[in-house]
Amino acid sequence: MDPTIKDVAKKANVSIATVSRILNDKPGFSVKTKTKVLRVIEELGYQPNAIARGLVSKRTHTIGVLMPTLLDMFAARILNGIDDYAHELGSSVIVCNTDNNGQRTLKYLRVLAEKRVDGIIFVSEYLKDEYYKVMSDMKVPIVLVSTMSPDYPVPFVKVDDELASFAATEYLLKQGHRRIAMIAGSPEDPIAGVPRIKGYRAALNAEGDEEAKELIVSTQDFSYESGMMAMEKIVDHPLKVTAVFASSDELAVGAMSYANKRGIRIPEDLSIIGYDNTRLAQMSTPPLTAVGQPLYEMGNKSAEMLFSMMNTGETAESCLMPYTIEERETVTRI
Incomplete structure (x- = not known):
């Protein structure tokens, strides 16, 4: 049987409430207690239930990423940057392949709303009015990657x-x-x-x-x-x-x-x-x-901005990333 929060509390000799506060990053415990509880969690292999955590913290520890394709290396590098950052913070990523299809995009947005994601990263597509309306109704932070919106105040990460x-x-x-x-x-x-x-x-x-x-x-x-x-x-x-x-x-x-x-x-x-x-x-x-x-860095930065917005409630500043000319062997001087 998988270990429970009760097992963790018993072995660490603390209350279940203390374990819960540590898991949800709430105050009310010492650094020594936190270190002991985290060590017990690792020893037992305890996996906190995301739904149960969500009931306490009002968060599901998941974010949604909408991309027009998952097949090319452009998308893969951005997604790697997003996923690595989210993973470090203990969150999961739900990836939606919109295929540049409006109805499909709206369908995925409704799915993300049902999943109660904590935030959305929208990659490389034009932010249409109908998309923004659904996202606004969800009342979660949004960050754009490799795109920007002239119509709505949504922070973005992109190259000029x-x-x-x-x-x-x-x-x-x-x-x-x-x-x-x-x-x-x-x-x-x-x-x-x-x-x-x-x-x-x-x-x-x-x-x-x-x-x-x-x-x-x-x-x-x-x-x-x-x-x-x-x-x-x-x-x-x-x-x-x-x-x-x-x-x-x-x-x-x-x-x-x-x-x-x-x-x-x-x-x-x-x-x-x-x-x-x-x-x-x-x-x-x-x-x-x-x-x-810098595709990986763009994905990573967008996740950093999103989690900052989720934690502070403040809108992040948009970010223009640097570009380079990578010289190899397909251009010659004439």
Whole structure:
């Protein structure tokens, strides 16, 4: 039979109320008593019942994370950062794959409400009015990751996508490239599409060189398959580009794969830079130069902000994280 809180109290020679206060981080005990009780809990292998703890603390020690996909390395790194932080504080994470589907997102939000989660982290999607209404009704803290809301006062953790895109394009310009194509997200996507396109265009305009030509191929997502399709359009376009800026690593690797099928050598014939700096960038052949987002740290920071809000009731300050240019082997100077 699994040990109970009564067993812990008996072996530690304290009251059940004292064990409960220690488990729920309430005052009323000495450091010596806390150390003794925690040692007994470890010795017995006691696992506090989350529901019972929730009745006392009004918390379930679970948080909800909504993500548009769980399949790519971008999502995995952010989720790792969130889960590690939550685990250190003794909380569990309920992960919901929304698939960028509005009805599915609302369904998951209702599930999280039924589970009485203590807070929500919303990753890489636009915070629609209907989502915010449901979250507001839940009366729990919310943090956005790799997205932000112009409409609602919700704290966020992200990189400045416009500046990072500017830096990627500027990097190619400094290598001597002037005819630079961009494989972008949707021009209607206000989160990752519009800002990155604006940064790309701003860098070309800032160059002030008549030879600096733009070519934007929009995609509906940031997948490998979309990168292949976009690259076909670029290769067959009259503007013979010397470099490509892809707004995700998966798009970049898809573009490289298509280029290889057409006998185009990377970087001898065509330079490519990606965006995110996931492990895929390191594993590609050749290794992909990329704009680096600190994805794990972004996830970790969002969890830190969420737990701070849960504990203090105060809204956390939004956080812009630094980006980098990770130079590898897919960009050459001309």
